Amino acid sequence: MVSLIILFFFIISSGSLFFVGRYFAGRVLSIEDGIATQKNQVSKLADTENLIFSFSHRLGALDLILSSRQYYSLLITVLGRILPDYVVISDVSLDKSQARLSGSALNFNSLASFISNVSLEGKGASTFSGAELTGTSLDKRSGAVNFSVNLSLKEGGLKNVSK
Amino acid sequence: MSQNKSLTLSLKDSISLLSIGRFRAYLVPFISGVLCLILGLLVIKPSISNISLLLNSKKSLEAELASLTGYNDSLKSYTAYFSDIQGNYQVLEQAIPLDDDIPFLMTQVQQIASSSGVLVNSLQYSGGSKSSLEDTKAVNSSAVSYGRVRLAISGAGSPATFLSFCQNIEKASRLLDIDTFRYSYSQEDNSVSFNLGLVSYYLPPSKAAKDFAVSQISALDLKSPEVKEILEEVKSLKYYDVEN
Numbered sequence: 001m002v003s004l005i006i007l008f009f010f011i012i013s014s015g016s017l018f019f020v021g022r023y024f025a026g027r028v029l030s031i032e033d034g035i036a037t038q039k040n041q042v043s044k045l046a047d048t049e050n051l052i053f054s055f056s057h058r059l060g061a062l063d064l065i066l067s068s069r070q071y072y073s074l075l076i077t078v079l080g081r082i083l084p085d086y087v088v089i090s091d092v093s094l095d096k097s098q099a100r101l102s103g104s105a106l107n108f109n110s111l112a113s114f115i116s117n118v119s120l121e122g123k124g125a126s127t128f129s130g131a132e133l134t135g136t137s138l139d140k141r142s143g144a145v146n147f148s149v150n151l152s153l154k155e156g157g158l159k160n161v162s163k
Numbered sequence: 164m165s166q167n168k169s170l171t172l173s174l175k176d177s178i179s180l181l182s183i184g185r186f187r188a189y190l191v192p193f194i195s196g197v198l199c200l201i202l203g204l205l206v207i208k209p210s211i212s213n214i215s216l217l218l219n220s221k222k223s224l225e226a227e228l229a230s231l232t233g234y235n236d237s238l239k240s241y242t243a244y245f246s247d248i249q250g251n252y253q254v255l256e257q258a259i260p261l262d263d264d265i266p267f268l269m270t271q272v273q274q275i276a277s278s279s280g281v282l283v284n285s286l287q288y289s290g291g292s293k294s295s296l297e298d299t300k301a302v303n304s305s306a307v308s309y310g311r312v313r314l315a316i317s318g319a320g321s322p323a324t325f326l327s328f329c330q331n332i333e334k335a336s337r338l339l340d341i342d343t344f345r346y347s348y349s350q351e352d353n354s355v356s357f358n359l360g361l362v363s364y365y366l367p368p369s370k371a372a373k374d375f376a377v378s379q380i381s382a383l384d385l386k387s388p389e390v391k392e393i394l395e396e397v398k399s400l401k402y403y404d405v406e407n
Binding site for chain 1: 191192195196198199202203206207210211213214217218220221224225227228231232234235238239241242245248249251252255256258259309322325326329330332333338340341343344345346347348349350364366368389390393396397
């Protein structure tokens, strides 16, 4: 009797599993049909697809370029703002994080005023993070001070002025 | 004698009955066991592994279908304003053209110089490179690669015209970045002489379609403030018509 019950259970299980398998196979086929339909629809929108691909890519590149862009014209503007009277900048070169300047000042007071303007709010503080005086020499004939100074640029100090 | 005979018969019957009973008692479980084994090996086990495979397959296919449906829906929504996107795309293509087009670029720089009032002493192509950067900040958070064209320019002008030149370089519709920057000021004649390294960019069309995955097209939101900001910035740039 027990063996017949077990056999019955096996028969029922086999039948159930067979039909469940058939059901899932049918579902998979129907999903595959759905995928084929969607792919077919996508292929009909190839023009839009290509345009969006190109648009996205170009937009991504632009975002990258514009976000890392430095506006060097700002350096000229800020230098004009922080230069006191009687200080002349004769040579400026710039790399990514530092501006190297050389010039002459009427006297040490003018030079000191220029150096302090570099980190003064409303003058150079938004652009520069500090100044390092790398050399000074006194012109005995004229009394002028020739100097060279390195100005450290703030991160983002030369951004977004042209917007 | 007859009593003896009947006793022998009933004993035989009992033995045969006993044998059939025993036979039945062993045969039914034996046949059931064999059938269970056959069903287990030929139907149940393959069905279970088949169902397991079908379930995995169904899961991955459903994910693919959902992705494709989303992708298709996104494409359909873009179709509604295809011409707007096309117009914006042309603006983007002005900023980063399809190829390096060095003659156009050099003419644009010369036009900027003359309209700014600086005198160009030399303008030369100083090479190009292909950048391939892993872009984490960009709108689509994906790998963006583009080409660079480098120019070197030296010239002279007044401080005001030099400033104007730099500002116009930064506002040119075909993107130009100042890469190296050096100038000297002469107080005697109030003049500036300058040497600048310029970088411009290009993006070949073949790269565009390959670098993006299906999911990323759904992620592009053309109405997002980030996208609008970039478009506004690019539209505000000045176009130099080199044909005239």
